[in-house]
Amino acid sequence: MLQRDLQTRLDKYLASRIGFMSRSQLQRLIDEGGVTVNxxxxxxxxxxxxxxxxxxxxxxxxxxxxVPEPIPLDVLFEDEHIIVLNKAPDIIVHPARSHLSGTLIxxxxxxxxxxxxxxxxxxxxxxxxxxxxxxxxxxxSGLIVFAKNDEAHWKLARQFEVRTVDKRxxxxxxxxxxPAIDTIDLPLGPHPSREKGYREKYVVRHDQLGKAALTxxxxxxxYPAPEGLSAARRDGSPSDPGRGFTLVELExxxxxxxxxxVHLSHLGYPIVGDDMYGGTxxxxxxxxxxxxxxxxxxxxxxxxxxxxxxxxxxxxxxxxYFLAPLRADMASAVSTLRSWSPAERGNAPPPxxxxxxxxxxxxxxxxxxxxxxxxGKPPAGEHSP
Numbered sequence: 001m002l003q004r005d006l007q008t009r010l011d012k013y014l015a016s017r018i019g020f021m022s023r024s025q026l027q028r029l030i031d032e033g034g035v036t037v038n039x040x041x042x043x044x045x046x047x048x049x050x051x052x053x054x055x056x057x058x059x060x061x062x063x064x065x066x067v068p069e070p071i072p073l074d075v076l077f078e079d080e081h082i083i084v085l086n087k088a089p090d091i092i093v094h095p096a097r098s099h100l101s102g103t104l105i106x107x108x109x110x111x112x113x114x115x116x117x118x119x120x121x122x123x124x125x126x127x128x129x130x131x132x133x134x135x136x137x138x139x140x141s142g143l144i145v146f147a148k149n150d151e152a153h154w155k156l157a158r159q160f161e162v163r164t165v166d167k168r169x170x171x172x173x174x175x176x177x178x179p180a181i182d183t184i185d186l187p188l189g190p191h192p193s194r195e196k197g198y199r200e201k202y203v204v205r206h207d208q209l210g211k212a213a214l215t216x217x218x219x220x221x222x223y224p225a226p227e228g229l230s231a232a233r234r235d236g237s238p239s240d241p242g243r244g245f246t247l248v249e250l251e252x253x254x255x256x257x258x259x260x261x262v263h264l265s266h267l268g269y270p271i272v273g274d275d276m277y278g279g280t281x282x283x284x285x286x287x288x289x290x291x292x293x294x295x296x297x298x299x300x301x302x303x304x305x306x307x308x309x310x311x312x313x314x315x316x317x318x319x320x321y322f323l324a325p326l327r328a329d330m331a332s333a334v335s336t337l338r339s340w341s342p343a344e345r346g347n348a349p350p351p352x353x354x355x356x357x358x359x360x361x362x363x364x365x366x367x368x369x370x371x372x373x374x375x376g377k378p379p380a381g382e383h384s385p
Contacts, residue, residue: 010037010054011044018058024190024199029056031194044194066095066128070114071107076322078116081152081315082145083108086324089141089301095128105130108146120146121153133157134255139273141327142169142306147314155314160255166310168356169250169260170220170326172303172333173269174239174279177246180219181351184263188213188256201276202258204266214253215263218351220358221247223337229289238270238278241287245272245337249307249356260304272333274302283333288340299333307356325361334362 011030015023027044029035034057037046048054074086087093087104094105105120105128112119120131131146133156147153159165187210191201204210223245236242246269250260261277264270270278280287282297309322326334350356 008048009044010035010042010046010048013048013054014056018056021058027190027194028199031199034058066105066109066130067101068110068113069101069106070110071102071104073104073107073111074324075111076143076324077320080118081148081313082156083111083148084143084145084309084322087136087141087144087306089139089327089329092138093129093135093144094132104144104146105132118148120148121150123147123150123153123157134160136306137258137261137302137304139301140304140306141324141330143167143309143322143324144306145309145311152314156311159311159314163253164312166308166355167252167306168308169252170305170307170330170356170361171248171250171260171264172272172299172330172337173246173248173264174241174272175243175246175269176222176224177217177219177248177267177269181353182217184213184215184217184267186213186263186266187211188259188262202256202262204262211256212254213256213259213263215260216251216253216353217264218249218251218354219246220249220350220354220356221334221338223247223340226340238265238268239272239280247334247337249354251353261302272303273299274304285336288336298336299329301329303330303333305330307361323357323360331362 011023011027014026014030014035015021018026021029026035030042030044033041035042036055037048038053071091072088074088075083076086077084085104091107092103095101095103108120108131122130124130124132131148131153133145133147133153136142136144145156147156186204187206188202189205189207189209189211191198191203192205193199225242225244229242248264248269252259258277261271261274265274265277265279272279272283273281275281279302281300283299283303284297288298305324305326307324307326310319312319325331350358
């Protein structure tokens, strides 16, 4: 029972008292009937008053014992302090209540016990997130770094906090992006609806729940739809293939949940394969060619890839640069779109500030695609390990 008039929302109050659950998780708990106020089911926005009795049926925190699992990993670099991976799509980073196995953390536990040595840092272990310095969405592929001891963890986390880490992504989006270079400075927060299908989403918010989010994009290639594309495939929706497509390089200045996906969708250029935010559920040959009957998906996940990652080694201080080529599904989709207008694929210089080397990431039409990561030539002043 509350001893004073708090004049605060229920979800905000619970977030201050239950440390191992995020505010969005608590809102979901409220929606599902796990919280009562004075014996009644409240809303997340319910204001608490003196003498209110709040009862919470708190689920147990996720298990902190990580079960090793022999899940294949693409390891780009490893020493006694850090390990850098080229993450495959369709795998989540760490265990959560609905996914206690099959994660990168489970794979790393097996890796350290059977392939190399060491362990992940203890930072975050109480939340089943040992060694996790930053995260990638389940459907996003590409570069991610984990810390193997506490010193490395705190020093890497500090670099992310003060924005000295350079992270570049490539995304394939619907539409021809204009202008060719721009900064997206729009705050992000949870979707206002807590209904199923919305509670996991984020939106642009200009209220107290919106957090600053900054993304710089640079158009690398455009693929206007050919005149022969069937009119039946032109419906005017954001994911209409008749709008064409753009390959865009993205530089993250902040690291909000779903930041790139929400920012691009808000501008009207949703990521291909990202049906949560207005893109296609999958990209198929039938969508891209007049008369094609191909139905097998070229790309069945969001076309977002963490391409380059640059940071200072947390112990030696050496500036390190990593590059991972596009995985086979995304590279195949780009190759197909390039065939729409092969004459336009010249040797135009990259836009100012772009650092991703497309020649290293996208094999030529006569080269074999690969899913294996590569160490690329670093930009001027950088060093690859």
